[in-house]
Amino acid sequence: MGNYTLYIQLALMFVVIYFFMIRPQQKKAKNEKEFESALKVGDKIITKSGLHGKVSELAATTVVIETMSGKLKMERSAISMEMSAALTKK
Template sequence: MTSIAYAAEGAAGGGAAGGFASFIPLILIFVVFYFLLIRPQQKQAKQHQAYLSELKKGDRVVTKGGVYGEITGLTDGVLTLEIADNVRIKVARDAIAGPQVKEDAKSEAGGKEKKAKSSGS
């Protein structure tokens, strides 16, 4: 009776090798996700942290809430932004989304698009 059990085990394949082979697609999916999603996100977060640590007085920034302002004072965790003449607000350093995009750059990009559209028709 025991010989039948040994024969059935041998016919099933090499137990450990078969189990590892079934995990190969899962491992490949994880590698693809790492290189396409996780790694670029970590790189972007590291760049944003470096930007936040290099903020100084006079920088023009945009908050995550969409408030444009100029930094007039800063501490370790709090920035004071001047959003209008003599109107200052305090925001957390983490609330800064990035640098303020200059209006000239926007209007130049818009002008180029309009020229391209008008020359195409």
């Protein structure tokens, strides 16, 4: 009887870890991929390092951002989904 409760507790622990840690991370990664693929020329964005700019060119994995001091070529993954969404809400 004692062994069964141990296995049930372990199974419940893995279920809790999955729903509170693994699944939200997968959902966040999926949303970031969708955001990256939905970028278009003219979108105002903020990078993860805090640079503000506007998308001027798009390539498969890179993006050219126009800032006040010039143009920068960056990876699409360097664009922050949360900060860019907050910028567009203003």
